[in-house]
Amino acid sequence: MRTITVHASQTYPIWIERGLLAQCGALLRKQTKAQTAAVITDDHVDAIYGDTVVQSLEQNGFHVLKFVFPHGEASKCSTTLNQIYDFLCENNITRTDCLVALGGGVVGDITGFAAATYLRGLDYMQIPTSLLAQVDSSVGGKTAIDLPGGKNLVGAFKQPVAVLCDPDTLQTLPKEFLADGMGEVIKYGMIRDAELFALLEQHTLENVAEVMEEIIATCIDIKRDVVEHDEFDTGERMILNFGHTLGHAVESYYHYETYTHGAAVAAGMCMMAEKTCAAEIYQRLCNCVASYGLPTSVEAPMDQLVPLCGNDKKRASASLRFIVCETIGAAQIRTMPFGEFAVWMGGTRA
Numbered sequence: 001m002r003t004i005t006v007h008a009s010q011t012y013p014i015w016i017e018r019g020l021l022a023q024c025g026a027l028l029r030k031q032t033k034a035q036t037a038a039v040i041t042d043d044h045v046d047a048i049y050g051d052t053v054v055q056s057l058e059q060n061g062f063h064v065l066k067f068v069f070p071h072g073e074a075s076k077c078s079t080t081l082n083q084i085y086d087f088l089c090e091n092n093i094t095r096t097d098c099l100v101a102l103g104g105g106v107v108g109d110i111t112g113f114a115a116a117t118y119l120r121g122l123d124y125m126q127i128p129t130s131l132l133a134q135v136d137s138s139v140g141g142k143t144a145i146d147l148p149g150g151k152n153l154v155g156a157f158k159q160p161v162a163v164l165c166d167p168d169t170l171q172t173l174p175k176e177f178l179a180d181g182m183g184e185v186i187k188y189g190m191i192r193d194a195e196l197f198a199l200l201e202q203h204t205l206e207n208v209a210e211v212m213e214e215i216i217a218t219c220i221d222i223k224r225d226v227v228e229h230d231e232f233d234t235g236e237r238m239i240l241n242f243g244h245t246l247g248h249a250v251e252s253y254y255h256y257e258t259y260t261h262g263a264a265v266a267a268g269m270c271m272m273a274e275k276t277c278a279a280e281i282y283q284r285l286c287n288c289v290a291s292y293g294l295p296t297s298v299e300a301p302m303d304q305l306v307p308l309c310g311n312d313k314k315r316a317s318a319s320l321r322f323i324v325c326e327t328i329g330a331a332q333i334r335t336m337p338f339g340e341f342a343v344w345m346g347g348t349r350a
C-alpha cells in the first residue's frame with residue numbers, strides 16, 4: 001500500500017492500493033475513536049460499493065448508518081445538505097462520530113461541507129470512487145455546495161482525517177467520467193510533471209488502466225505539494241486552475257450540458273496553450289488530449305467565451321488571474337486587467 005501524508009492544518013494519510021475498499025473499516029479505525037460512522041453516498045455508488053464499505057466498517061466495531069441521495073451535480077445543493085443534517089440529527093450523531101464520503105466529487109464535496117458545519121465540525125473520511133475525486137477533489141479540503149447562482153458558492157476548507165483510494169473502483173466508472181478525470185490528470189502533467197505527461201502520451205483511454213495506480217499516486221502527490229504550500233488558496237494553489245478559466249466559460253456557454261467539466265478544461269488548456277506555447281508543445285498537448293477522447297477546441301466563438309471568463313464570483317477585482325504553461329511541466333500565474341485579457345485572447349472587451 002502506498003501512503004502519501006498531507007501536512008496541512010490537519011495531517012492525514014492518503015492510502016492508495018487496488019482492492020483497498022474492503023479494508024476501509026480497519027484503516028479508519030486507526031484514525032478515529034468514533035463509535036458511529038455515517039456513510040454518505042449516491043445511489044449509483046451505493047448499489048456497487050455500499051455493502052462492502054458498510055460490512056468492513058461494522059467488522060471493525062463501528063455502528064454504521066447510511067444516507068443515500070440521487071447521483072449527479074443537481075444533488076450538490078442546500079436541499080440535500082439539509083436532508084443530511086436532518087439525518088445526522090435524527091440519528092443523534094455527535095461531534096465524536098464521523099462521516100464517510102463514499103463516491104465521486106459530488107458526494108465528497110457535500111459530505112465534507114456537512115462535516116465542516118454540522119455541530120461546528122466533526123471528522124470525515126474520503127473514499128473517492130471517480131477518477132476526478134481520486135486525483136483532485138478528495139485531497140486538499142475544499143468542500144462546497146452549489147447555489148442556483150453558481151457552482152461551489154458556499155463552502156469551507158475542511159481537511160479529512162484520511163483518504164482511501166482504491167483504483168479498482170474505476171473499473172465500474174462509465175467511460176465518459178473516466179475521460180473527464182483524465183482532463184485533470186493531463187492538467188497535472190502540464191503544470192508540474194513532464195514525466196507524467198510523457199507517460200500519458202504513451203497511453204490512450206483504452207489502455208491507461210495499466211498504469212492507473214502510478215498515475216493516481218503521482219497526481220495526488222502533486223496536489224499534496226501544492227496544498228501544503230497554499231492550503232487556503234491565496235497563491236500557488238491557483239496553478240491547479242490551468243485550463244479552468246476558459247473551461248468554466250465553455251461549461252457556462254453550453255449551460256453545463258454539452259461538455260463535462262474535464263472536457264471543458266481540456267479544451268480550455270488547449271486554447272490557452274495555442275496562445276502561449278511553441279507550436280510543437282501545443283501540438284503535443286492537443287494529441288494527448290485527443291487520445292483520451294477529449295476536445296481540443298470548441299465551436300463557441302472566443303468573443304462570446306471571453307466575457308464568461310469574468311463570471312467567477314470569487315474574482316478578486318477587475319483583473320483576471322489565469323494560468324499559463326509555456327512548457328510542459330511548469331505553470332505560471334498571470335494577472336491582466338480584464339479588458340486587456342479580452343483583447344489578448346481575441347475576444348471583444350467585456
Ligand code: NAD
Nearest residue numbers: 044071072104105106107129130132133137142169172173
Ligand atoms: P460525480 O460525483 O457526480 O460522479 C460522476 C458519476 O459517476 C456519478 O453518476 C456517480 O454516481 C458515478 N460514479 C462515481 N464513482 C463511480 C464508480 N466507481 N462506478 C460507477 N459509477 C461511479 O462527479 P465527479 O466528476 O466525481 O466530481 C465532480 C464534482 O467534484 C463537482 O461537483 C466539482 O465541483 C467537484 N470538484 C471538487 C474539487 C475540490 O477540490 N473539492 C475539485 C474538483 C472538482
Ligand code: GLY
Nearest residue numbers: 136140142237240
Ligand atoms: N481543484 C482545485 C483545488 O483544489 O484547489
